[in-house]
Amino acid sequence: MPTEKYFDQAPPFPEDVPKLSIPSISLLSLQNGDSETTQKMYEACQVDGFFILDLSESDGGKLLLQNAEQMFELAGEVFALGSEILETFAYQPPHDLTGYKSTGKLRTDDGKLDLIEMYNINQDDMVGNSPPRRNPDPIQRHRENIKEFIHLCHSVVTIIQHRLEEQLGLKPDQLSSFNSLHDQSDTSVRLLRTQTQTVTKESSIALGGHTDIGTITLLFNVVGGLQVLPANKENLPANWRYIRPQPNCAIVNIGDTTVEWTGGVLRSSLHRVIKPPGEQAHAVRQSVAYEVTSHESRASEDPTEQFKIIKLLSCYAIQSSSSVSTIIFQKFPLYLPSPKILQLSLNIIMTRSHKVTDREYPAEGEMPARENLPRYFAKSGPTDADPRKTKKDGGGKGNWGRSGEEVHDYGYTMNNARRRSNSSIQGLADFRTKFETIEPEPVFEEKLHGPGDVRVADENAVTKVESTSSSAESEN
Numbered sequence: 165m166p167t168e169k170y171f172d173q174a175p176p177f178p179e180d181v182p183k184l185s186i187p188s189i190s191l192l193s194l195q196n197g198d199s200e201t202t203q204k205m206y207e208a209c210q211v212d213g214f215f216i217l218d219l220s221e222s223d224g225g226k227l228l229l230q231n232a233e234q235m236f237e238l239a240g241e242v243f244a245l246g247s248e249i250l251e252t253f254a255y256q257p258p259h260d261l262t263g264y265k266s267t268g269k270l271r272t273d274d275g276k277l278d279l280i281e282m283y284n285i286n287q288d289d290m291v292g293n294s295p296p297r298r299n300p301d302p303i304q305r306h307r308e309n310i311k312e313f314i315h316l317c318h319s320v321v322t323i324i325q326h327r328l329e330e331q332l333g334l335k336p337d338q339l340s341s342f343n344s345l346h347d348q349s350d351t352s353v354r355l356l357r358t359q360t361q362t363v364t365k366e367s368s369i370a371l372g373g374h375t376d377i378g379t380i381t382l383l384f385n386v387v388g389g390l391q392v393l394p395a396n397k398e399n400l401p402a403n404w405r406y407i408r409p410q411p412n413c414a415i416v417n418i419g420d421t422t423v424e425w426t427g428g429v430l431r432s433s434l435h436r437v438i439k440p441p442g443e444q445a446h447a448v449r450q451s452v453a454y455e456v457t458s459h460e461s462r463a464s465e466d467p468t469e470q471f472k473i474i475k476l477l478s479c480y481a482i483q484s485s486s487s488v489s490t491i492i493f494q495k496f497p498l499y500l501p502s503p504k505i506l507q508l509s510l511n512i513i514m515t516r517s518h519k520v521t522d523r524e525y526p527a528e529g530e531m532p533a534r535e536n537l538p539r540y541f542a543k544s545g546p547t548d549a550d551p552r553k554t555k556k557d558g559g560g561k562g563n564w565g566r567s568g569e570e571v572h573d574y575g576y577t578m579n580n581a582r583r584r585s586n587s588s589i590q591g592l593a594d595f596r597t598k599f600e601t602i603e604p605e606p607v608f609e610e611k612l613h614g615p616g617d618v619r620v621a622d623e624n625a626v627t628k629v630e631s632t633s634s635s636a637e638s639e640n
């Protein structure tokens with residue numbers, strides 16, 4: 165979320181609405197490797213997969229805030245072009261999700277049409293990983309600003325990943341190396357806008373419930389309307405909680421790819437955008453999201469990597485209810501994941517699958533009935549799909565979707581549809597895993613480099629990337 169300047173222009177967020185309790189994490193403390201802050205962030209990533217990132221104390225964070233404001237201004241210019249011009253840059257689902265999506269292209273959870281306009285700017289285009297694309301004039305004019313925003317967001321994502329690597333007992337850069345800025349990916353800067361919703365429209369859901377498909381999302385918003393379904397809650401109207409936008413902060417959420425990579429240790433939660441609460445419904449709602457996606461071509465076929473092992477492990481354990489240790493030694497006699505991840509992952513598999521009221525997994529000893537199978541076998545995915553397959557013919561590139569729910573029957577939808585409770589492990593197996601050891605790339609970790617100006621004069625000085633989005637449902 166940008167600075168007070170934007171907050172001052174918006175009506176106040178009401179006090180009397182149910183809010184999700186998530187911690188505010190100081191970016192500076194993360195940069196400095198503060199253990200208490202790191203632990204708090206790690207816990208938040210395990211509980212709901214959402215936290216507030218306070219950018220205000222960090223030099224890099226402050227620069228990012230200024231850049232985020234520029235992105236808000238850019239969004240104003242882009243959407244001011246009007247739908248006639250923007251439609252000439254329309255996204256081309258399912259293969260190319262860069263570009264403009266007008267309202268009404270997606271179904272919301274209540275079967276109505278979405279109310280949100282989006283413009284997806286392609287990171288590869290901006291940083292020069294791919295041939296230049298045709299873009300609306302404001303985007304062309306602000307390429308340098310967009311590039312700088314991308315570099316800064318990427319640095320922040322890398323810092324978060326470094327702290328998570330430490331907590332998870334992973335090697336340094338094991339997560340962040342999958343998100344190199346130098347590799348092609350479907351990472352995008354997404355501009356979003358919803359018109360005022362004072363007049364009750366058919367639906368109050370602007371963007372249906374979904375989880376983000378990618379690695380991590382950094383979200384900047386000012387006006388409320390973002391809601392999260394807390395962990396293991398049924399998808400009922402009374403269970404959704406608002407996230408209150410905070411000045412000088414970003415909202416960070418874990419995407420499904422990270423859930424997969426960590427064997428379900430970290431969580432992605434269902435979220436959606438509804439009519440802004442109270443007086444805020446009079447405001448035009450704008451947000452900017454940096455959605456990191458790991459590049460598909462980076463998915464290694466090497467079965468020895470620990471993430472893949474954990475992913476497969478999770479699937480086998482869920483499906484067979486066999487002893488997980490038997491499975492791991494039968495399938496992968498030579499390899500073991502980080503003991504910490506393994507332990508946490510196994511705990512999660514065992515406890516989550518038995519606790520959730522609306523069970524997605526069979527209880528011990530039961531044959532898995534189709535109704536109880538994870539999402540990729542069930543309603544929102546091809547029922548015969550191999551859970552270890554990539555989402556190429558499922559969600560497709562980028563983060564906009566999965567088959568079957570698009571209004572125009574494009575063969576994809578915006579997000580990862582989820583029908584029941586908000587248990588992120590259900591998404592474990594339908595994302596491919598990316599491996600590979602990448603050269604370390606510096607970020608603005610002040611402990612290491614001192615609080616300097618992180619302007620991207622040298623592109624190599626701030627690096628690493630990717631994220632996405634997936635979908636679901638809701639009511640209301």
Ligand SMILES: O=C(O)CCC(=O)C(=O)O
Binds near residue numbers: 385390435632633
């Ligand atoms: O606009 C928002 O607050 C959330 C948008 C979102 O969830 C997404 O683009 O994936």
Ligand SMILES: [Fe+2]
Binds near residue numbers: 435
């Ligand atoms: Fe999202």
